[in-house]
Amino acid sequence: DTGVSQDPRHKITKRGQNVTFRCDPISEHNRLYWYRQTLGQGPEFLTYFQNEAQLEKSRLLSDRFSAERPKGSFSTLEIQRTEQGDSAMYLCASSIGLAGGSGANVLTFGAGSRLTVL
Amino acid sequence: ILNVEQSPQSLHVQEGDSTNFTCSFPSSNFYALHWYRWETAKSPEALFVMTLNGDEKKKGRISATLNTKEGYSYLYIKGSQPEDSATYLCASSPDGTYKYIFGTGTRLKVLA
Numbered sequence: 001d002t003g004v005s006q007d008p009r010h011k012i013t014k015r016g017q018n019v020t021f022r023c024d025p026i027s028e029h030n031r032l033y034w035y036r037q038t039l040g041q042g043p044e045f046l047t048y049f050q051n052e053a054q055l056e057k058s059r060l061l062s063d064r065f066s067a068e069r070p071k072g073s074f075s076t077l078e079i080q081r082t083e084q085g086d087s088a089m090y091l092c093a094s095s096i097g098l099a100g101g102s103g104a105n106v107l108t109f110g111a112g113s114r115l116t117v118l
Numbered sequence: 119i120l121n122v123e124q125s126p127q128s129l130h131v132q133e134g135d136s137t138n139f140t141c142s143f144p145s146s147n148f149y150a151l152h153w154y155r156w157e158t159a160k161s162p163e164a165l166f167v168m169t170l171n172g173d174e175k176k177k178g179r180i181s182a183t184l185n186t187k188e189g190y191s192y193l194y195i196k197g198s199q200p201e202d203s204a205t206y207l208c209a210s211s212p213d214g215t216y217k218y219i220f221g222t223g224t225r226l227k228v229l230a
Contacts, residue, residue, distance in 0.1 A: 103211025
């Protein structure tokens with residue numbers, strides 16, 4: 001297993017276009033997370049999947065954002081009608097779900113997909 | 119403290135110097151504190167997960183301490199090397215939630 005893979009690594013698009021990012025987690029990890037990092041900020045939580053179920057979606061995600069994880073394997077994050085404010089690094093992470101609280105789960109991150117909206 | 123705060127924002131040290139950074143987090147509802155190292159163009163890499171007050175963890179030349187009562191953690195690097203150059207992120211998980219709250223990071227540059 002080569003870790004968490006994200007594709008594409010870089011995407012430049014014009015405002016109003018749709019973009020899709022893909023994340024392939026570590027195969028035995030049942031939990032998958034999307035975070036976003038904008039310039040000068042730390043990563044911010046976007047959404048979380050346990051297997052194929054999307055259990056939570058941050059208020060940061062407008063209706064233009066949608067994430068899926070069909071069959072509990074890879075995940076996609078789609079942004080429709082991109083805006084310049086969507087420019088950021090989109091990070092995917094996965095973890096094994098431990099019994100009890102989730103807060104001690106070690107996240108394995110991908111290298112991120114950097115989006116630039118012109 | 120409502121958010122996770124890290125200081126300093128950035129620093130430059132000479133090779134061989136020892137250094138330390140601070141992560142401050144809300145002490146109420148504390149569950150776990152994470153440290154990650156993020157080298158440019160690579161994936162953030164987990165360093166430590168700490169859950170107990172007074173916890174101290176070590177990985178090679180890097181160590182971390184945790185004070186949950188006052189809401190801070192220190193990360194120490196002994197004898198810094200150029201390969202230690204990276205952004206060091208801490209993240210808190212209040213109430214055991216999976217919604218980790220990250221600080222803005224400390225960007226370390228070790229000069230040869």
